[in-house]
């Protein structure tokens with residue numbers, strides 16, 4: 407039997423949901439216009455006033471917010487309440503400019519945790535469950551979001567954070583964890599480690615997993631489900647909109663229900679910015695309908711998706727989004743971490759290398775491999791393997807500091823990075839990320 | 842003695858390309874050794890015209906270094922190599938790598954030592970009564 411955390415919203419008649427969105431949007435636009443001078447300027451430039459927005463049908467009149475705006479307004483420029491009203495920040499990895507810092511009031515935290523609670527309940531979670539949260543904790547939204555959601559559901563919460571896999575399995579066995587929350591690649595890794603330890607899914611009590619923060623395929627879902635003996639559910643979100651829980655999968659596993667009482671979704675043509683009709687593929691744009699501290703209006707996610715409101719067998723009426731099918735920018739998601747090639751270039755230049763580099767990505771045993779090839783100069787070349795290895799290690803560690811993940815470095819001879827029409831091929835991604 | 846080291850990709854034909862290039866330019870190789878990893882190799886050569894070899898390789902886009910290394914003539918008797926190694930390690934001189942080569946004269950063999958301090962290595966060898974070839 408399907409369970410819901412907030413049935414009155416999750417299964418509300420569509421007309422009711424739409425009326426709720428209209429009312430919230432009108433209020434939110436007014437709130438942002440009055441309290442965020444940065445966005446007010448964008449609206450003024452477009453010649454649109456809060457009173458022009460009477461329902462979601464008018465939303466196309468509003469300007470977009472993009473990553474570039476977050477950079478320009480860093481850190482407080484998009485804050486819509488006094489800092490004294492905020493109780494938390496969360497952030498993405500990366501340098502200033504690439505790093506997103508989001509602010510939350512207590513109301514925003516509750517709203518976010520409720521979204522995560524809906525995801526946990528949709529995956530079969532109840533207060534009798536033991537929920538092991540193996541997402542990273544700290545500035546990353548994965549750990550804190552699912553941790554809060556698990557509390558709201560009333561699960562016994564194991565705030566494990568990621569890593570130390572044998573200990574994860576130890577706790578899983580000793581405390582009888584029934585739900586696992588982490589990135590899909592980490593779930594796959596836990597599955598492999600379980601096998602390496604000579605154990606089978608019968609040795610653990612897991613029944614469900616909630617996996618997000620990176621793209622994964624149906625084939626990977628089947629692998630994880632088999633190796634851990636669970637049903638695997640997808641969850642989507644981004645720091646800009648709050649964190650995981652913007653949308654979540656139900657038992658039907660044919661897309662993620664968007665928490666429409668809090669987030670209004672649009673699909674646009676990434677080139678023209680034009681709103682596309684439901685069912686068409688394009689860039690996903692979110693508007694936070696009732697967040698207080700960091701309410702982004704028409705935030706361009708750069709994720710390419712499709713929306714559909716076909717009747718779902720789970721009973722939820724919330725619109726569904728497909729798994730992201732790609733990106734409309736050059737951002738890479740490697741082991742759950744957002745990486746822009748330009749960040750790698752910055753580190754190389756800082757460390758005295760040429761910007762002639764190539765990133766190669768693959769997925770081996772459901773884990774991303776991340777190799778960076780960089781051309782050496784005459785001065786950097788040494789006649790000993792030891793010196794070259796040391797240089798590779800120093801560079802890998804500088805990149806780890808910048809990105810939060812460790813690449814395998816390869817120093818190569820000049821002019822060996824493939825160039826096509828004079829322009830270097832920067833990224834070779836051999837991973838199969840999308841079905 | 843001057844040694845030339847060259848960075849080569851671990852690809853079929855990359856070693857042949859270097860030796861062919863040198864031969865075409867009239868450079869004779871007296872010794873050749875390769876340190877290789879899964880990604881690349883470092884080719885070390887002793888050539889009859891080291892400066893010219895270095896220039897040609899650099900002009901052809903190779904990562905190339907020219908280093909002073911210590912050469913030692915090896916006496917054809919038991920324990921002579923151990924004597925050299927001990928003489929260096931007694932003075933705390935680290936050997937990065939070493940390799941052997943034979944000279945044009947029949948029966949004459951040399952060892953090349955790449956050390957962190959050439960001056961100190963030569964002094965250590967002299968102290969042990971071993972003549973270095975500079």
Ligand SMILES: [Zn+2]
Pocket residue numbers: 656657658663718719720721722
């Ligand atoms: Zn459903």
